[in-house]
Amino acid sequence: DAGVIQSPRHEVTEMGQEVTLRCKPISGHDYLFWYRQTMMRGLELLIYFNNNVPIDDSGMPEDRFSAKMPNASFSTLKIQPSEPRDSAVYFCASSPTGGGQGYTFGSGTRLTVV
Amino acid sequence: QQQVKQSPQSLIVQKGGIPIINCAYENTAFDYFPWYQQFPGKGPALLIAIRPDVSEKKEGRFTISFNKSAKQFSLHIMDSQPGDSATYFCAARYQGAQKLVFGQGTRLTINP
Numbered sequence: 659d660a661g662v663i664q665s666p667r668h669e670v671t672e673m674g675q676e677v678t679l680r681c682k683p684i685s686g687h688d689y690l691f692w693y694r695q696t697m698m699r700g701l702e703l704l705i706y707f708n709n710n711v712p713i714d715d716s717g718m719p720e721d722r723f724s725a726k727m728p729n730a731s732f733s734t735l736k737i738q739p740s741e742p743r744d745s746a747v748y749f750c751a752s753s754p755t756g757g758g759q760g761y762t763f764g765s766g767t768r769l770t771v772v
Numbered sequence: 773q774q775q776v777k778q779s780p781q782s783l784i785v786q787k788g789g790i791p792i793i794n795c796a797y798e799n800t801a802f803d804y805f806p807w808y809q810q811f812p813g814k815g816p817a818l819l820i821a822i823r824p825d826v827s828e829k830k831e832g833r834f835t836i837s838f839n840k841s842a843k844q845f846s847l848h849i850m851d852s853q854p855g856d857s858a859t860y861f862c863a864a865r866y867q868g869a870q871k872l873v874f875g876q877g878t879r880l881t882i883n884p
Contacts (some may be wrong), residue, residue: 708870
């Protein structure tokens with residue numbers, strides 16, 4: 659298995675632009691998580707899905723952020739409009755039910771908003 | 773509000789030493805406590821995990837000690853090597869849910 663695949667690896671965009679981050683979870687994993695990592699706040703859970711349905715989006719910072727999971731093999735995190743304070747590394751992770759094996763994280767997308 | 777408090781923020785140890793990273797929590801609804809290891813440019817990777825009905829778990833050179841009454845747990849790395857230099861995160865999972873909350877991380881450096 660190729661693991662959790664995220665794209666792009668790096669994204670530089672101007673303030674006010676729309677940004678879309680993409681994630682392909684491990685086949686058979688029915689949970690998908692989006693985390694944001696910054697030096698100040700560490701790893702923050704933004705939202706997670708179970709069987710493509712959003713379960714908890716309480717970590718989404720504001721209405722500029724939205725996430726979708728149209729099918730079991732694809733999810734997007736969108737920021738519109740982007741702001742410099744959104745600059746961070748965004749991780750997608752997946753896990754099977756029970757999660758005994760823990761989460762498997764992707765390599766992340768480093769977002770820079772200038 | 774940090775639900776899992778991790779210390780120290782950074783740690784430097786000589787090769788062969790035993791670095792110890794500590795975590796504390798308040799919420800008794802946590803039922804699973806994993807540790808993750810992260811190298812630069814990579815996502816965190818599961819290292820070892822423990823459930824609160826166990827006081828210690830060993831996997832290779834890595835050991836988790838768990839004190840349920842004190843709501844504390846720690847990671848020990850025996851015979852540390854320069855290749856262990858990474859950032860380590862403790863985490864806790866809510867009972868009945870899948871989501872993890874993470875500590876702030878410890879940047880560990882093992883000097884040769």
